[in-house]
Amino acid sequence: MTILVPKAQVKIRIARRIAQEFMAQGRRMFINLGVGTPTLVANYITGNHIFLQAENGMLGVGPKAEGEAVDLKLINAGREPVTETAGCCYFDSATSFGMIRGGHIDATVIGAFEVDETGNLANWIIPNGRQLGVGGAMDLVAGARQVVVALPHTSSNGQPKLVRECTLPITGCHEADLVVTELAVFRFREGQMVLEELAPEIDLEGLRALTPARFTVDDHLKPMSV
Amino acid sequence: MTILVPKAQVKIRIARRIAQEFMAQGRRMFINLGVGTPTLVANYITGNHIFLQAENGMLGVGPKAEGEAVDLKLINAGREPVTETAGCCYFDSATSFGMIRGGHIDATVIGAFEVDETGNLANWIIPNGRQLGVGGAMDLVAGARQVVVALPHTSSNGQPKLVRECTLPITGCHEADLVVTELAVFRFREGQMVLEELAPEIDLEGLRALTPARFTVDDHLKPMSV
C-alpha cells in the first residue's frame, strides 16, 4: 500500500480543513469536539465567535491546561484538563445534552471507524468483547445540527473506511453531513454523498479505488487545501 | 340554616388543624400552600423544620412582606409579596414542578369546591364561562405525597361540599388524602373516607345530615381541637 499523505500530516490536515469549514461561516457557532483528531480542530480556530462545548458540562472550553493550571475537576469529555474562557459556564449533564439534543449545538466533530454512502456512521464499538461504551456519541450525531466526521481515508492496513454499508454497529442513521479525510471532502446533500474537494496527492480515479462508497462529484470540484 | 361555627372562625380553625397535622409529624417537611385558607396554615406553624414552597419558583418562603419589604419580584403563587428565609433559594418553573411531580413535596394544602367520597376533588373551575385557568392545581394533587383539602363543610347557602360524586370538573382522581372542614376531619384510608375527628358543635347524626359523602367512623373518633 502506498502512503499518499504522511501519517503525521493526516490529522493536522483534517483538523485544519474542518476549522476552515467553521471559520468560513463567519457567524457565532457552538461546537462540540470529540476525542482524538476532532480535538485538534480547536488549534486552527481563530477569533472569538466559535465556542466549544464539552458534554460533561461546560460551555466556553479553553485550551488544554498545562502545569500549574491543571485542575482535575476542570476537564473536557476526553478527561483532559482544560482552561476557562471569559464568559464560560458550567451546568449539569442533562442541560448539557439538552443543548445537544435540542439542536443548539451547531456542529459536532467526531471520529468514526466507518461511514457509509447513506450517511450512516459507526464510531462507538468494535464488537471484540473488549469495548463497552457509547458515551455521548449517539446523542451528538442525532442532536447536533451538523455532523462532521473526521477520519483517515483508509485504516492503517489500507482497508477502506468510506463504505457502501457500515459493517460495524452504527451510531446513527443517515446523520453524517460532512466527511473530511486527508484525501477528500464529501458533503451529504439530500441523502446523496457528493465529493466536493480532492487532495493534490490523488486523482478521482485513485480516490474511487480507495472509496467503496458511491458518490457523485460536485460540478465545482475543488482542490482540497492542504 | 343554622350557623354552627362563626364564619370568622371557620378558616382559622381549619388552618390551625392542618398546621397541627404537620407539626405532629415532628420531621422535616416541604409544603406547598394554595391561595385562601391554605395560606393561613403558615400562621400556625412553628419551629424551623417546615419549609414552604411556592410553585412559581421558591423554596423557603417567608411571611408576607409588608411596607418597605415589598418587592414585586418576590411573590408567591398567589401574587402576594413575600419575604426570604435563611437558606431559601430560587429556581425555574420546571424545577419547581419537578419537586412537585417528583414526589419531593410532602404535602399540598388546597381549597376545593367539592370533594367526593372516592377522594376526587374539584377545585379548578366552575364552568360558568367566566373562569379559564387551572394553574398548578392538577400538578399539585397528582404530585404531592399528601393532598390536604381545606374547605368549609357547606357552601354559604348551605349546600354540601362533601358529596357522593363531584358535579364540577375534577382536578384529580382519588387524590385527596385528608379533608379538613370546620366540623370534621376525614382521612382517606385505602380509598375509604374515614371520619377521625368531630367538632364540638355537632354530633355524628348532624354531620351525616350535612355530608352526602358516605364515610366510616374511626374506632377512635376524637373531638376536633378548636
Add this chain to the structure above:
Amino acid sequence: MTIDDKVCTVEAAVAMIQSGDRIMVGSFGNSGYPEELVSALAASDQNELTIISNDLGSPGIGLGRFLTNRQIKALIGNYYNWNPEVAAAKNDGAIKVTLVPQGTFAEAIRAAGVGIPAFYVPAGVGTALAEGKPTAVFDNRTYILERAIQADVALIRAFRADTLGNLVYYKTARNFNPLMAMAARLTIAEVDEIIPAGELDPECIVTPHIFVDKLVLKVKP
C-alpha cells in the same frame, strides 16, 4: 468578518417578530416579564399572534395589552382568571385558548428546548384537560402523553446579562424565563444591566449564552 452584536434596541427586537408568530413570554402574574418588549409589541401592528405564557396579566396591563389591542389569535397557558377579558374573548370566539396544567406547561417548554418531543406526566389524568390525549400505564399508574411546546420567538426577562448573552435572574422573576430561552427559534432577553463577559460567576449563570440571540437593555425604571 464581524460577528453580529447581540445587543439591540427594543424597536429592532420587536421588528424581528412577524404577525402570526408563536411567541413565548416569560411572566407570572405581572411579575418577571419583559416590560419594554411587551410594551413595544403591544404598540406594534403585529397581530394574529399565539401567545404562550403562564397567564395574560390583567386587562390592559402587562401581557393583557395584547388582548385589549386585538393582537391575539390563540393562547397557550394555564391561568387566565387574573384577566377576565380572556374568558370573554374565548366565549365570543375571538381567540382560541389551550389550557395546560402549569407544571406540564413548564415541562413542555423545557422539552422543546432540549429536543424531547413528548413525555408522560401524571397531572390531569381523568380530568377534562386530558381529553383526547394518549395515556399509558407505567408501574401501575396511568400517565398522559404531553407534547413539547415550542415557539418562534421567546421574549424573556432576566436581571443581568454579560455581553455574550449569559443570563442571571432576580428572585421569583425567574419563573418560566430560563425555560422559554431554550424553546424558541429566536430568544430576546430584556435585562436591567449588561456587563463584560467574564464578570458573571461561571457557577451561577442560569441561562448559558447559547440560548440567547438578542439582548435589550431595559432603560425605563
Add this chain to the structure above:
Amino acid sequence: MTIDDKVCTVEAAVAMIQSGDRIMVGSFGNSGYPEELVSALAASDQNELTIISNDLGSPGIGLGRFLTNRQIKALIGNYYNWNPEVAAAKNDGAIKVTLVPQGTFAEAIRAAGVGIPAFYVPAGVGTALAEGKPTAVFDNRTYILERAIQADVALIRAFRADTLGNLVYYKTARNFNPLMAMAARLTIAEVDEIIPAGELDPECIVTPHIFVDKLVLKVKP
C-alpha cells in the same frame, strides 16, 4: 421534638446502604465523584449492588473498586472503556451491563427526579441500543421511548453545602450530581465545606435542600 441533623459521618452514611441496592454515583472519569463515600462503600460488605453512573472509573481506582471488590451485580451507564475490567466481567457473566446513550442517561435520571416515567428521544434510533424499545413518530421524525432511571441511594459530590443541605458545585465536577440528587430515595452528598444556612446566594444554589437527605464532610485532602 428535635429534627434530625443532616450532617453525619461517612460510616453512618454508608451504613444506610443495603446489599442489593440500586446506587447512583455522580462521576465523570474519576472526576467529580464522592471519594470518601466511594472508599467507604468499597471497603464495606455491601454487595449485589446495581451501580448507576456515567462510567466505572479505572481498574482498582474510584468507582472501579466496586468491581475489583466483586460488589457489583449490575451496571447502568454509558462508558466503560476507561475500565476494561467491566467488559471482562460482563463477558464472564459475572455482571449485567445496560448501556444507555449519555444524554439519554442524564435525562432519564432527571426524569426520575421530576416524576416523568418515560420520554421520547432521537438518540440511538436504528442502532443496537434501541433494540426492544418502543418508537413513535412526531413531526416526521422517529423517536425512542426511554424510561426514567431511579435509585435507592444517590452518592453525590458537591463543593459546598449549607447546614440545610443546599448545594453548589465546582466546575466540571458538577456532571451528573445535581440530577442524581433528585432521583433517589436517599441522597447523600459529600462536600468540601458546610456553611451556615443563609450564606449561600439564593440565586446560585444549584441543588435545593429538598433533594438532599444527608451531608458528609470530606475530611481527607
